[in-house]
Amino acid sequence: MKAIRLHAFGGPENLTLEEVDTPIPARGEVLIRNRAAGVNPIDWKTCSGGGASAFIGELPYIPGWECAGTIEALGDGVSEFSVGDEVFGFLRFPEAAGCYAEYVCAPINQIAKRPQALSVEAAGSLGLAGLTAWQALHDKAGIQAGQRVLVLAAAGGVGHLAVQLAKAAGAHVIGTASSANQDFIASLGCDECIDYTSANLSVSLRDIDIIIDGVGGATAIEALPCLKSGGVMVTLPSVTAAEVAQAGEKSGYQVMGIRVEPNGADLAKLAALAETGQLTLSLAQALPLAEAGEAHRLSxxxxxxGKLVLTLA
Ligand SMILES: NC(=O)c1ccc[n+]([C@@H]2O[C@H](COP(=O)([O-])OP(=O)(O)OC[C@H]3O[C@@H](n4cnc5c(N)ncnc54)[C@H](OP(=O)(O)O)[C@@H]3O)[C@@H](O)[C@H]2O)c1
Structure with missing residues (x-):
């Protein structure tokens, strides 16, 4: 099969398209004929030697944690899925999953049936970003109907899904983006849209129950005073999470980090919301697998x- 491989940590130029052996599904796994591999910032961070690079084992490494396609074969003991099923997944994170490839093996508890409402490209970009938004809002912050939720980087891969999931949970949602993305975040359902290039959040916003922070660092720290007493920030970028948590502790704000976890049952919840029209995925660009390096540059x-995706014939 064709796959993108990395032989040495470095920039996008280190990603090469190669012919490798097709994997064989172990017990409890399925083999997926992969049609779409979502691209996330953690992909290029890991390939450059940061991100999840400590967990991926020996190089060469096939990047990618998101996939969507058709089940081609079943490992022993699999009765929950059948050959021919259309599925999508978020696999093995933070260990290597090998989704930048024509075939990928997936543990059955890390995939779900693809909702008909989503194209294969959209479903193949949903897993990591969607579960991050879901787990941040529901598992970490315990979102309730009527709460005020602020999403920093509302136009991004995670942010644009977090806006929709917070709306689906009955929240009043405020999003930040640049001027060019104000209409986009309004179309996702933001009740208030803030242009971060001209507004000072800590002056203009108060009484926020939950901040989903997709930016990190100084931007996250400046947004902390928007929280009401008892409110919580879930900060996504792990590289600045400790710094943001420390700033929160010093000034009396609750800040949590997160590491998104594969979870097939949560994927099925996202799929159900997609089927009812409450969740859609916006694609920034679709590129062929061979252009993985360009996708990393863009990311x-x-x-x-929205999301970048690599497509496979
Ligand atoms: N801890 C975890 O488990 C976990 C999981 C997923 C992601 N993450 C991390 O979370 C972060 C966000 O991920 P992502 O996939 O959403 O990234 P992304 O898609 O690359 O985010 C891009 C978006 O960020 C927006 N943005 C940039 N600077 C901004 C600012 N100062 N204020 C508001 N918006 C800003 C951009 O909007 P404009 O173009 O309008 O500026 C753009 O739409 C990344 O650092 C990622 O690694 C962590």
Missing amino acids: ASGHQR
Whole structure:
């Protein structure tokens, strides 16, 4: 099969398209003929030697944690899925999953049936970003109907899904984005849209129950005074999580980090919301697998609207 491989940590130029052996599903796994591999910032961070690089084992490494496609074969003991099922997944994180490839083996508790409402490209970009938003809002912050939720980086891969999931949970949602993305975040359902290039959040916003922070660092720290007493910030970028938590502790705000976890049951909840029209996934760009390096360059620019995806024939 064709796969993207990394032989030495470094920039996007280190990603090469190669011919490798097709994997064989172990007990409790399925083999997926992969049609779409979502791209996330953790992908290029890991390939450059940061991110999840401590967990991926020996190089060469096939990047990617998100996939969608058709089940081609079943490992022993699998009765929950059948050959021919259309599925999507978020696999093995933070260990290597190998989704930038034509075939990928998936543990059955880390996949779900693809909702008909989503294209294979959209479903193949949903797993990691969608579960991050879901787990941050529900498992970490315990979102309740009527709460005021602020999403920093509401136009990004995680943020644009967090806005929709918070709306689906009955929250009043405020999103931040640049001027160019104000209409986009309004279309996702934001009740209030803030242009971060001209507004000072800590002056203009108060009484927030939950902040989902997709930016980190100084931006996250400046947003802390928006929280009401008892409110919580879930900060996503792990590289600044300790610094933001420390700033929160010093000034009496509750800050939590997160590491998103694969979870097939949670994927099925996202799929159900997609089927009822409450959740959609916006694609910034779809590129062929061979252009994984270009996808990493685009992701590293930090200004994608929605998700980047690699497509496989
Ligand atoms: N801990 C975890 O388990 C976990 C899981 C997933 C992601 N993450 C991390 O969370 C972060 C966000 O992930 P992502 O996939 O959503 O990233 P992304 O898609 O690359 O985010 C891009 C978005 O960020 C927005 N943005 C950039 N600077 C901003 C600012 N100062 N204020 C508001 N918006 C800003 C951009 O909007 P404009 O173009 O309008 O500026 C763009 O739409 C990344 O650092 C990622 O690694 C962590």
